[in-house]
Amino acid sequence: MKTMKISEAVVRRLPIYLRYLNELRMKDVQTVSSQDLGHKLDLNPAQIRKDLAYFGEFGKKGIGYDVGYLIEKIRQILKLDQYINVALVGAGNLGRALSNYNAYLKDNMKIVAVFDSMPDKIGQQINNLTVKPMSELVETIQANKVRIGIITVPASEAQKVADDFVKSGVEAILNFAPIIIRVPAEIRVHYADFTTELQSLAYYLD
Amino acid sequence: MKTMKISEAVVRRLPIYLRYLNELRMKDVQTVSSQDLGHKLDLNPAQIRKDLAYFGEFGKKGIGYDVGYLIEKIRQILKLDQYINVALVGAGNLGRALSNYNAYLKDNMKIVAVFDSMPDKIGQQINNLTVKPMSELVETIQANKVRIGIITVPASEAQKVADDFVKSGVEAILNFAPIIIRVPAEIRVHYADFTTELQSLAYYLD
DNA sequence: TAGATTGTTAATCGATTAACAATC
DNA sequence: TAGATTGTTAATCGATTAACAATC
Numbered sequence: 088m089k090t091m092k093i094s095e096a097v098v099r100r101l102p103i104y105l106r107y108l109n110e111l112r113m114k115d116v117q118t119v120s121s122q123d124l125g126h127k128l129d130l131n132p133a134q135i136r137k138d139l140a141y142f143g144e145f146g147k148k149g150i151g152y153d154v155g156y157l158i159e160k161i162r163q164i165l166k167l168d169q170y171i172n173v174a175l176v177g178a179g180n181l182g183r184a185l186s187n188y189n190a191y192l193k194d195n196m197k198i199v200a201v202f203d204s205m206p207d208k209i210g211q212q213i214n215n216l217t218v219k220p221m222s223e224l225v226e227t228i229q230a231n232k233v234r235i236g237i238i239t240v241p242a243s244e245a246q247k248v249a250d251d252f253v254k255s256g257v258e259a260i261l262n263f264a265p266i267i268i269r270v271p272a273e274i275r276v277h278y279a280d281f282t283t284e285l286q287s288l289a290y291y292l293d
Numbered sequence: 294m295k296t297m298k299i300s301e302a303v304v305r306r307l308p309i310y311l312r313y314l315n316e317l318r319m320k321d322v323q324t325v326s327s328q329d330l331g332h333k334l335d336l337n338p339a340q341i342r343k344d345l346a347y348f349g350e351f352g353k354k355g356i357g358y359d360v361g362y363l364i365e366k367i368r369q370i371l372k373l374d375q376y377i378n379v380a381l382v383g384a385g386n387l388g389r390a391l392s393n394y395n396a397y398l399k400d401n402m403k404i405v406a407v408f409d410s411m412p413d414k415i416g417q418q419i420n421n422l423t424v425k426p427m428s429e430l431v432e433t434i435q436a437n438k439v440r441i442g443i444i445t446v447p448a449s450e451a452q453k454v455a456d457d458f459v460k461s462g463v464e465a466i467l468n469f470a471p472i473i474i475r476v477p478a479e480i481r482v483h484y485a486d487f488t489t490e491l492q493s494l495a496y497y498l499d
Numbered sequence: 500t501a502g503a504t505t506g507t508t509a510a511t512c513g514a515t516t517a518a519c520a521a522t523c
Numbered sequence: 524t525a526g527a528t529t530g531t532t533a534a535t536c537g538a539t540t541a542a543c544a545a546t547c
Contacts, residue, residue: 096538098496102489106471120504128473132504133540140506148505149547166495173491180390187386188487196491234498235491259494265312267334275497279490281394283308284483285379285402285441288465289372290304291481292440302514326528338528339516346530354529355523502547509542516535523528 105161120151171196176248177239178203178218186213228255242266311367326357377402382454383445384409384424392419434461441465448472
């Protein structure tokens with residue numbers, strides 16, 4: 088199963104499993120079945136078993152999955168067992184809001200640098216981070232071994248920022264700007280655009 | 294084609310088409326082919342034609358799609374030709390950032406009310422909106438004909454907020470809290486969780 | 500043991516892509 | 524007309540779900 092390519096749908100469900108498993112652990116629940124998980128997460132139990140089986144045999148027949156063990160395994164799969172440094176460009180409202188998520192990201196993922204091109208933003212303090220000028224981006228990212236870049240600039244600036252990220256060696260990008268960016272194929276880009284999200288939601292209004 | 298149920302994947306692509314079509318219109322481009330669109334948006338042209346064909350015959354054989362006409366049609370499909378009022382609960386960093394998106398949402402969608410349960414937040418000014426207490430939620434939403442609710446409170450509060458939204462008659466919910474909420478089947482819920490987004494991105498790191 | 504639940508194969512369902520007649 | 528491009532059908536591909544032997 089190791090070299091099988093995993094579909095994005097599967098990968099997107101893993102953090103959802105993880106989130107609920109952490110909840111269970113906080114309640115000192117020892118064991119959970121795919122049935123329990125499916126019921127709670129509105130997913131088919133067979134799908135959950137299949138998702139997990141791509142990566143190994145984590146359950147016990149007749150028993151279910153050990154909560155702590157499954158958490159550990161999913162964290163490994165998602166590479167959340169390593170420290171991952173993140174940088175963010177665009178210290179506007181959204182950028183500042185996301186920078187404050189550091190608390191939620193726990194200690195394994197961390198926004199370690201924030202950049203902006205506007206002189207009035209540079210030098211501003213966001214929690215314990217100082218907004219840096221774009222001219223320091225490549226150097227700072229390399230020095231801090233940043234692996235994920237977040238873009239929260241206007242659409243017109245997003246491609247430029249993406250190019251800088253690529254130059255600096257970032258491996259993945261989360262783009263909040265409402266535009267499709269071009270990067271080399273080996274760099275993974277995910278999109279998180281609030282506006283398109285709301286617009287697709289409008290479709291389902293009566 | 295009218296009564297066919299459209300897959301979510303299709304609906305999610307429509308705002309992407311719209312976004313790029315608006316760009317084209319600003320550049321005074323009159324006509325676009327599915328090939329052009331596909332190239333720009335990294336999608337298969339056949340898929341784009343099929344997506345659009347679910348809703349009608351918008352193109353001209355040998356020519357392509359009229360940009361202005363297609364914009365109009367997609368806006369109709371997404372119900373963006375009506376005014377849609379939105380309410381937001383949770384005036385933290387993220388909530389305040391999203392409230393500032395009003396400018397981007399153009400004049401057809403608008404956040405018309407912001408609520409919070411914390412006394413220190415209530416009465417705060419966000420642009421031209423005053424943060425209101427939760428006790429005024431149902432009444433305000435009904436008075437303003439709010440149809441979409443946004444949740445930006447901590448996970449522990451999200452279900453309660455969802456319940457209030459349901460009570461007030463909201464038709465769809467965009468939930469930024471990292472938890473699955475339970476609502477009646479006729480209410481559409483979309484999720485936008487920054488943390489799970491980053492975690493699934495981590496999977497693709499080398 | 501009897502009941503429960505996994506891991507996995509097979510069946511189903513749905514979405515994407517290719518192909519092409521129609522036609523601008 | 525010749526070239527381009529749609530709308531749509533058929534083919535392919537992939538993801539979800541059902542079913543069940545294995546086994547705790």
